[in-house]
Amino acid sequence: MTDWSKEDIDLFIQNKETGLVYFYTPICGTCQMAGKMLEVIAKLFPNMKIGRTDLNYIPALAEQFEVKSVPCLLIIQNGQVMETIFAFQSVPYLHEKIKSHLA
Numbered sequence: 001m002t003d004w005s006k007e008d009i010d011l012f013i014q015n016k017e018t019g020l021v022y023f024y025t026p027i028c029g030t031c032q033m034a035g036k037m038l039e040v041i042a043k044l045f046p047n048m049k050i051g052r053t054d055l056n057y058i059p060a061l062a063e064q065f066e067v068k069s070v071p072c073l074l075i076i077q078n079g080q081v082m083e084t085i086f087a088f089q090s091v092p093y094l095h096e097k098i099k100s101h102l103a
Contacts, residue, residue, distance in 0.1 A: 001035075001042050004051030006058045012051065016079035018102060019049030023065075023072040025056055034071035034088040041094055048102070075101045 001022065004012070009021055022038055024031035035052070042050050055062050055070055065074060065081065073085040075098060082101040088094060 001038055001050045001052050004053050006053075006061055008051060009053065009058075009061060012049070013076070013079045017049060018077045019051070020098070021074040021076060022050065022052040023055045023062065023067050023070055023074075024052060025070050026054060028070050030088075031071045034073075037088050037091050037094060038073070040091050041098065044095055045098065045102075048098075077101055 004021070012019070012021070020038070020041075022035070024035060038050065038052075042048070053061075055067060055072075061067075065072075065084070067084075069086055071086070071088055073088070073094070074081050075083045075085070083097060085094070085097060
């Protein structure tokens with residue numbers, strides 16, 4: 001999982017790419033747990049593009065994607081948001097959600 005800027009995310013959407021965008025804040029304990037889950041997900045989907053960004057630095061994107069809280073995961077297929085996940089219940093839950101849209 002790599003850190004993405006606003007420009008990286010904009011380009012990802014404009015190029016109609018497929019993958020995951022993870023919004024977090026560094027002092028959020030739940031975000032740290034979600035980040036660890038996504039590290040596992042990255043190993044389960046090794047060819048998937050996964051970017052993360054600190055929500056504090058991109059308020060315009062938070063508004064654009066209607067990010068109401070963190071952690072937040074966008075499942076994106078061909079530049080379109082397929083699902084927004086706020087409750088990272090478990091790795092198997094995330095795996096099934098991602099697989100149902102992208103695999």
